[in-house]
Amino acid sequence: xxxxEKVSIKGFLEMENISASFNHMLNRLQKLxxxxxxxxxxxxxxxxxxxxSIKVLADSLLSQEDVPGELYKEFLVDIxxxxxxENKIINDLLSLVKMDKKSGEMNISSVNINGLVEQILKxxxxxxxxxxxxxxxxxxxxxxxEVDEVKISLAINNLIENAIKYxxxxxxxxxxLNADHKFFYLKVAxxxxxxxxxxxxxxxxxxYRVDKARSRETGGTGLGxxxxxxxxxxxxGAIKVYSKEQEGTTFTVRIPLTYIA
Ligand code: ADP
Numbered sequence: 001x002x003x004x005e006k007v008s009i010k011g012f013l014e015m016e017n018i019s020a021s022f023n024h025m026l027n028r029l030q031k032l033x034x035x036x037x038x039x040x041x042x043x044x045x046x047x048x049x050x051x052x053s054i055k056v057l058a059d060s061l062l063s064q065e066d067v068p069g070e071l072y073k074e075f076l077v078d079i080x081x082x083x084x085x086e087n088k089i090i091n092d093l094l095s096l097v098k099m100d101k102k103s104g105e106m107n108i109s110s111v112n113i114n115g116l117v118e119q120i121l122k123x124x125x126x127x128x129x130x131x132x133x134x135x136x137x138x139x140x141x142x143x144x145x146e147v148d149e150v151k152i153s154l155a156i157n158n159l160i161e162n163a164i165k166y167x168x169x170x171x172x173x174x175x176x177l178n179a180d181h182k183f184f185y186l187k188v189a190x191x192x193x194x195x196x197x198x199x200x201x202x203x204x205x206x207x208y209r210v211d212k213a214r215s216r217e218t219g220g221t222g223l224g225x226x227x228x229x230x231x232x233x234x235x236x237g238a239i240k241v242y243s244k245e246q247e248g249t250t251f252t253v254r255i256p257l258t259y260i261a
Contacts, residue, residue, distance in 0.1 A: 092223035099230035155231035158224040167192035194245040
Protein backbone atom coordinates (compact mmCIF):
# COMPACT_ATOMS: atom_id res chain seq x y z
CA UNK A 1 0.00 0.00 0.00
CA UNK A 2 2.69 2.45 1.01
CA UNK A 3 4.88 1.72 -2.03
CA UNK A 4 1.98 2.07 -4.40
CA GLU A 5 1.01 5.41 -2.99
CA LYS A 6 4.57 6.72 -3.27
CA VAL A 7 4.83 5.69 -6.90
CA SER A 8 1.54 7.20 -7.86
CA ILE A 9 2.35 10.52 -6.20
CA LYS A 10 5.70 10.59 -8.00
CA GLY A 11 3.94 9.74 -11.28
CA PHE A 12 1.41 12.44 -10.67
CA LEU A 13 4.12 15.01 -10.02
CA GLU A 14 5.87 14.01 -13.24
CA MET A 15 2.63 14.34 -15.18
CA GLU A 16 2.21 17.81 -13.74
CA ASN A 17 5.71 18.71 -14.87
CA ILE A 18 5.21 17.35 -18.36
CA SER A 19 1.92 19.10 -18.80
CA ALA A 20 3.41 22.37 -17.52
CA SER A 21 6.28 22.27 -20.00
CA PHE A 22 3.90 21.19 -22.74
CA ASN A 23 1.73 24.20 -21.99
CA HIS A 24 4.80 26.40 -21.98
CA MET A 25 5.79 25.06 -25.41
CA LEU A 26 2.28 25.58 -26.80
CA ASN A 27 2.33 29.16 -25.53
CA ARG A 28 5.63 29.81 -27.26
CA LEU A 29 4.41 28.27 -30.51
CA GLN A 30 1.26 30.39 -30.33
CA LYS A 31 3.36 33.54 -29.84
CA LEU A 32 5.57 32.62 -32.81
CA UNK A 33 2.52 32.00 -34.97
CA UNK A 34 0.97 35.32 -33.86
CA UNK A 35 4.12 37.25 -34.73
CA UNK A 36 4.38 35.45 -38.08
CA UNK A 37 0.80 36.41 -38.92
CA UNK A 38 1.41 39.97 -37.81
CA UNK A 39 4.52 40.14 -40.00
CA UNK A 40 2.69 38.86 -43.09
CA UNK A 41 -0.14 41.30 -42.51
CA UNK A 42 2.34 44.18 -42.03
CA UNK A 43 4.23 43.23 -45.20
CA UNK A 44 1.00 43.14 -47.22
CA UNK A 45 -0.08 46.49 -45.85
CA UNK A 46 3.28 48.16 -46.48
CA UNK A 47 3.50 46.79 -50.02
CA UNK A 48 -0.08 47.79 -50.84
CA UNK A 49 0.19 51.41 -49.72
CA UNK A 50 2.42 52.70 -52.56
CA UNK A 51 0.48 50.65 -55.14
CA UNK A 52 -2.78 52.19 -53.96
CA SER A 53 -1.30 55.69 -54.28
CA ILE A 54 0.00 54.93 -57.76
CA LYS A 55 -3.42 53.65 -58.81
CA VAL A 56 -5.17 56.76 -57.47
CA LEU A 57 -2.67 59.07 -59.20
CA ALA A 58 -2.87 57.23 -62.52
CA ASP A 59 -6.67 56.97 -62.40
CA SER A 60 -7.09 60.67 -61.77
CA LEU A 61 -4.79 61.51 -64.69
CA LEU A 62 -6.69 59.13 -66.96
CA SER A 63 -10.10 60.47 -65.96
CA GLN A 64 -9.26 64.06 -66.93
CA GLU A 65 -9.22 65.33 -70.47
CA ASP A 66 -6.57 67.75 -71.73
CA VAL A 67 -4.39 67.66 -68.62
CA PRO A 68 -1.92 70.58 -68.71
CA GLY A 69 1.68 69.43 -69.24
CA GLU A 70 2.77 70.82 -65.89
CA LEU A 71 0.16 68.89 -63.95
CA TYR A 72 1.00 65.75 -65.90
CA LYS A 73 4.59 66.06 -64.82
CA GLU A 74 3.65 66.68 -61.19
CA PHE A 75 1.64 63.47 -61.11
CA LEU A 76 4.43 61.52 -62.75
CA VAL A 77 6.89 62.81 -60.14
CA ASP A 78 4.54 61.58 -57.39
CA ILE A 79 4.14 58.22 -59.13
CA UNK A 80 7.92 57.85 -59.42
CA UNK A 81 8.32 58.59 -55.70
CA UNK A 82 5.81 55.88 -54.82
CA UNK A 83 7.63 53.41 -57.07
CA UNK A 84 10.90 54.27 -55.33
CA UNK A 85 9.25 53.70 -51.98
CA GLU A 86 7.94 50.31 -53.10
CA ASN A 87 11.44 49.47 -54.28
CA LYS A 88 12.94 50.37 -50.91
CA ILE A 89 10.44 48.21 -49.03
CA ILE A 90 11.15 45.24 -51.30
CA ASN A 91 14.93 45.71 -50.97
CA ASP A 92 14.68 45.97 -47.17
CA LEU A 93 12.51 42.86 -47.04
CA LEU A 94 15.05 40.95 -49.13
CA SER A 95 17.85 42.12 -46.80
CA LEU A 96 15.81 41.01 -43.82
CA VAL A 97 15.35 37.54 -45.32
CA LYS A 98 19.13 37.30 -45.84
CA MET A 99 19.62 38.28 -42.20
CA ASP A 100 17.49 35.43 -40.94
CA LYS A 101 19.46 33.55 -38.30
CA LYS A 102 18.21 30.19 -39.55
CA SER A 103 18.21 30.53 -43.33
CA GLY A 104 20.73 33.33 -43.81
CA GLU A 105 24.16 32.24 -44.98
CA MET A 106 27.35 33.83 -43.69
CA ASN A 107 29.99 34.89 -46.16
CA ILE A 108 33.00 35.47 -43.90
CA SER A 109 36.21 37.22 -44.90
CA SER A 110 38.83 39.50 -43.29
CA VAL A 111 37.48 43.02 -43.55
CA ASN A 112 39.16 46.35 -42.88
CA ILE A 113 36.48 47.95 -40.72
CA ASN A 114 38.08 51.43 -40.78
CA GLY A 115 37.94 51.39 -44.57
CA LEU A 116 34.38 50.10 -44.55
CA VAL A 117 33.18 52.90 -42.25
CA GLU A 118 35.00 55.52 -44.34
CA GLN A 119 33.37 54.17 -47.49
CA ILE A 120 29.90 54.32 -45.91
CA LEU A 121 30.47 57.86 -44.60
CA LYS A 122 31.61 58.99 -48.04
CA UNK A 123 28.46 57.56 -49.59
CA UNK A 124 26.21 59.26 -47.02
CA UNK A 125 28.04 62.62 -47.04
CA UNK A 126 25.78 64.17 -49.74
CA UNK A 127 22.64 63.37 -47.69
CA UNK A 128 24.23 64.96 -44.61
CA UNK A 129 25.34 68.02 -46.61
CA UNK A 130 21.76 68.69 -47.70
CA UNK A 131 20.85 69.53 -44.10
CA UNK A 132 24.27 70.79 -43.06
CA UNK A 133 24.91 67.88 -40.71
CA UNK A 134 28.54 67.31 -39.75
CA UNK A 135 29.87 63.75 -40.05
CA UNK A 136 32.89 62.99 -37.88
CA UNK A 137 34.82 59.72 -37.77
CA UNK A 138 37.14 59.04 -34.87
CA UNK A 139 39.23 55.90 -34.97
CA UNK A 140 41.79 54.67 -32.47
CA UNK A 141 43.44 51.82 -34.32
CA UNK A 142 43.25 49.80 -37.51
CA UNK A 143 40.59 47.12 -37.13
CA UNK A 144 40.56 43.94 -39.18
CA UNK A 145 37.71 41.57 -38.38
CA GLU A 146 36.32 38.30 -39.75
CA VAL A 147 32.83 39.33 -40.77
CA ASP A 148 30.24 39.07 -43.49
CA GLU A 149 31.10 42.33 -45.23
CA VAL A 150 27.70 42.86 -46.88
CA LYS A 151 25.78 42.29 -43.64
CA ILE A 152 28.07 44.42 -41.44
CA SER A 153 28.07 47.13 -44.07
CA LEU A 154 24.25 47.21 -44.10
CA ALA A 155 24.17 47.31 -40.30
CA ILE A 156 26.59 50.25 -40.06
CA ASN A 157 24.95 52.03 -42.97
CA ASN A 158 21.51 51.85 -41.34
CA LEU A 159 22.80 53.28 -38.05
CA ILE A 160 24.58 56.22 -39.69
CA GLU A 161 21.72 56.87 -42.12
CA ASN A 162 19.28 56.99 -39.19
CA ALA A 163 21.60 59.33 -37.26
CA ILE A 164 21.39 61.72 -40.24
CA LYS A 165 17.66 61.21 -40.94
CA TYR A 166 16.49 61.74 -37.37
CA UNK A 167 18.72 64.75 -36.82
CA UNK A 168 18.16 68.51 -36.78
CA UNK A 169 19.48 70.87 -39.38
CA UNK A 170 23.10 71.88 -38.56
CA UNK A 171 23.43 68.83 -36.30
CA UNK A 172 26.29 66.34 -35.99
CA UNK A 173 26.95 62.61 -36.19
CA UNK A 174 30.01 61.15 -34.42
CA UNK A 175 31.16 57.68 -35.39
CA UNK A 176 33.78 56.07 -33.17
CA LEU A 177 35.63 52.83 -33.84
CA ASN A 178 37.72 51.03 -31.24
CA ALA A 179 38.89 47.50 -30.48
CA ASP A 180 40.49 45.29 -27.87
CA HIS A 181 41.92 41.80 -28.38
CA LYS A 182 38.46 40.23 -28.65
CA PHE A 183 35.95 42.69 -30.07
CA PHE A 184 35.59 45.82 -32.11
CA TYR A 185 33.30 48.53 -30.84
CA LEU A 186 31.40 50.94 -33.05
CA LYS A 187 29.57 53.91 -31.62
CA VAL A 188 27.19 56.09 -33.63
CA ALA A 189 26.14 59.19 -31.70
CA UNK A 190 23.90 61.96 -33.01
CA UNK A 191 22.52 65.33 -31.94
CA UNK A 192 19.06 64.44 -33.21
CA UNK A 193 15.46 64.19 -32.08
CA UNK A 194 16.04 61.21 -29.77
CA UNK A 195 13.79 58.25 -29.00
CA UNK A 196 11.15 58.32 -26.23
CA UNK A 197 12.10 55.99 -23.39
CA UNK A 198 9.01 53.81 -23.78
CA UNK A 199 9.85 53.22 -27.46
CA UNK A 200 13.49 52.28 -26.98
CA UNK A 201 12.77 48.54 -26.67
CA UNK A 202 10.47 48.48 -29.70
CA UNK A 203 12.64 50.21 -32.29
CA UNK A 204 14.36 46.93 -33.23
CA UNK A 205 11.03 45.31 -34.12
CA UNK A 206 10.12 44.90 -37.76
CA UNK A 207 8.09 47.81 -39.13
CA TYR A 208 8.18 49.73 -35.83
CA ARG A 209 8.46 53.50 -36.24
CA VAL A 210 8.21 56.11 -33.51
CA ASP A 211 6.62 58.69 -35.77
CA LYS A 212 4.98 57.06 -38.77
CA ALA A 213 4.32 60.34 -40.57
CA ARG A 214 7.85 61.70 -40.25
CA SER A 215 9.40 58.34 -40.93
CA ARG A 216 7.45 58.09 -44.18
CA GLU A 217 8.60 61.58 -45.12
CA THR A 218 12.21 60.57 -44.53
CA GLY A 219 11.69 57.42 -46.59
CA GLY A 220 11.73 55.01 -43.65
CA THR A 221 10.30 51.50 -43.85
CA GLY A 222 10.71 50.57 -40.20
CA LEU A 223 12.91 47.63 -41.21
CA GLY A 224 16.37 49.23 -40.92
CA UNK A 225 17.04 48.52 -37.25
CA UNK A 226 15.72 44.95 -37.40
CA UNK A 227 18.11 44.35 -40.30
CA UNK A 228 20.91 45.91 -38.23
CA UNK A 229 20.13 43.91 -35.12
CA UNK A 230 19.85 40.62 -37.01
CA UNK A 231 23.17 41.28 -38.73
CA UNK A 232 24.82 41.97 -35.37
CA UNK A 233 23.31 38.88 -33.76
CA UNK A 234 24.40 36.68 -36.68
CA UNK A 235 27.97 37.67 -35.74
CA UNK A 236 27.28 36.92 -32.06
CA GLY A 237 27.56 40.61 -31.35
CA ALA A 238 25.51 42.97 -29.22
CA ILE A 239 23.75 46.26 -29.85
CA LYS A 240 22.48 48.85 -27.37
CA VAL A 241 20.74 52.18 -27.55
CA TYR A 242 20.94 55.23 -25.29
CA SER A 243 18.74 58.17 -26.10
CA LYS A 244 17.22 61.33 -24.77
CA GLU A 245 14.38 63.10 -26.55
CA GLN A 246 15.38 66.31 -28.31
CA GLU A 247 19.01 65.75 -27.35
CA GLY A 248 20.20 62.79 -29.33
CA THR A 249 20.80 59.09 -29.62
CA THR A 250 23.80 56.79 -29.30
CA PHE A 251 23.92 53.25 -30.64
CA THR A 252 26.79 51.01 -29.55
CA VAL A 253 27.70 47.81 -31.36
CA ARG A 254 30.13 45.13 -30.23
CA ILE A 255 31.30 42.48 -32.71
CA PRO A 256 33.83 39.65 -32.11
CA LEU A 257 37.01 40.04 -34.18
CA THR A 258 36.98 36.35 -35.09
CA TYR A 259 33.89 34.62 -36.35
CA ILE A 260 32.53 31.63 -34.45
CA ALA A 261 29.97 29.65 -36.45
P1 ADP B 1 13.04 53.59 -40.37
O1 ADP B 1 13.08 52.97 -41.73
O2 ADP B 1 11.69 54.13 -40.01
O3 ADP B 1 14.15 54.54 -40.14
P2 ADP B 1 14.36 51.82 -38.46
O4 ADP B 1 14.06 50.39 -38.17
O5 ADP B 1 15.69 52.14 -39.03
O6 ADP B 1 13.18 52.32 -39.41
O7 ADP B 1 14.13 52.66 -37.15
C1 ADP B 1 12.93 52.49 -36.42
C2 ADP B 1 12.52 53.78 -35.75
O8 ADP B 1 13.46 54.11 -34.72
C3 ADP B 1 12.53 54.99 -36.68
O9 ADP B 1 11.33 55.13 -37.37
C4 ADP B 1 12.78 56.14 -35.72
O10 ADP B 1 11.56 56.53 -35.14
C5 ADP B 1 13.63 55.51 -34.62
N1 ADP B 1 15.08 55.82 -34.79
C6 ADP B 1 16.03 55.02 -35.34
N2 ADP B 1 17.24 55.59 -35.27
C7 ADP B 1 17.07 56.80 -34.69
C8 ADP B 1 17.96 57.88 -34.32
N3 ADP B 1 19.26 57.83 -34.57
N4 ADP B 1 17.40 58.95 -33.71
C9 ADP B 1 16.08 59.01 -33.44
N5 ADP B 1 15.21 58.04 -33.75
C10 ADP B 1 15.69 56.93 -34.36
